[in-house]
Amino acid sequence: xxxxxxxxxxxxxxxxTSSMADIAFLLLIFFLVTTTIDVDTGxxxxxxxxxxxxxxxxxxxxxxxLKILINAQGQVLLEDLPSSVALIRNEVMTHVxxxxxxxxxxxxxxxxxxxxxxxxxxxxNLYIQTLDEVWMAYxxxxxxxxxSMGFANYVEYRAALEDITANEVRDKxxxxxxxxxxxxxx
Amino acid sequence: xxxxxxxxxxxxxxxxxxxxxxxxxxxxxxxxxxxxREQEVQVRTILPQAEALTxxxxxxxxxxxxxxxxxxxxxxxxxxKVQIDDAVxxxxxxxxxxxxxxxxxxxxxxVSLRVDEESEMGIVTDVQGELRKAGTLxxxxxxxxxxxxM
Numbered sequence: 567x568x569x570x571x572x573x574x575x576x577x578x579x580x581x582x583t584s585s586m587a588d589i590a591f592l593l594l595i596f597f598l599v600t601t602t603i604d605v606d607t608g609x610x611x612x613x614x615x616x617x618x619x620x621x622x623x624x625x626x627x628x629x630x631x632l633k634i635l636i637n638a639q640g641q642v643l644l645e646d647l648p649s650s651v652a653l654i655r656n657e658v659m660t661h662v663x664x665x666x667x668x669x670x671x672x673x674x675x676x677x678x679x680x681x682x683x684x685x686x687x688x689x690x691n692l693y694i695q696t697l698d699e700v701w702m703a704y705x706x707x708x709x710x711x712x713x714s715m716g717f718a719n720y721v722e723y724r725a726a727l728e729d730i731t732a733n734e735v736r737d738k739x740x741x742x743x744x745x746x747x748x749x750x751x752x
Numbered sequence: 753x754x755x756x757x758x759x760x761x762x763x764x765x766x767x768x769x770x771x772x773x774x775x776x777x778x779x780x781x782x783x784x785x786x787x788x789r790e791q792e793v794q795v796r797t798i799l800p801q802a803e804a805l806t807x808x809x810x811x812x813x814x815x816x817x818x819x820x821x822x823x824x825x826x827x828x829x830x831x832x833k834v835q836i837d838d839a840v841x842x843x844x845x846x847x848x849x850x851x852x853x854x855x856x857x858x859x860x861x862x863v864s865l866r867v868d869e870e871s872e873m874g875i876v877t878d879v880q881g882e883l884r885k886a887g888t889l890x891x892x893x894x895x896x897x898x899x900x901x902m
Contacts, residue, residue: 590775597782606864607805608892616884686874690867694800701804748877
């Protein structure tokens, strides 16, 4: 009798492990819900290095420079002519893909520079829209180039690259966007 | 023969004893990857919308810099301020030393500029000027995907 009672007590003291999975599941679900795998997206740029007084910036021929000016009122000046943000994309594409055909546009894609100049009072939103249009122009050019190489689009081409630095599409159509110092607002 | 079939019937049960272990493994994975550290942003940053977006895959390269009107008590907003990490930067020339220090720790640093869409270019240019002096030339204008065009 005594032996039996002792045995029973011992068996009852065991922690049931069947609910362990449920507890772990609950914790798992909590962390699944709270985890944010948000990726920061944005328009990438490389700033020019701090100007060196001894070496002046390399001269760029006027025809190779596409000047975009946005003033404080949000008006766009494209190559000294009043324009709008919506027209920038086509203008950049014509400029870069010109290959010396039209004397108003660039000599070659490698020489083509897009310069964006703002005013100190220009709304940031408008600046981003402008920059976005310029980059979209380049993305469209890259897409066309990637398609001619047998890829669906540029993103696919880039994903297929083994060496990210040996990007033929970008080497052929280099994106050269320059940010000019703004005029002091008045 | 009959004995044989009995045995095979008893076998197909999958042991659930290792189930907690599997779940714990998953749990530990998510616990490790979860970032609970949420910096308190003291300036308002409604990001502009754009199309030509690129993702910054490597989070460890990124340093954030917020610019926007300062959030005041009771939904009011103040002057445009710059915030790095947890501190609002009053003197913009301090950006240089902060960013330079970050650059020495992470040479492939990308500065993500989270600028409020209603800001003016003046402060953005000043910040960029400081970044150029610090040598942190890789920047990203943080933007949201333009939903209207999708």
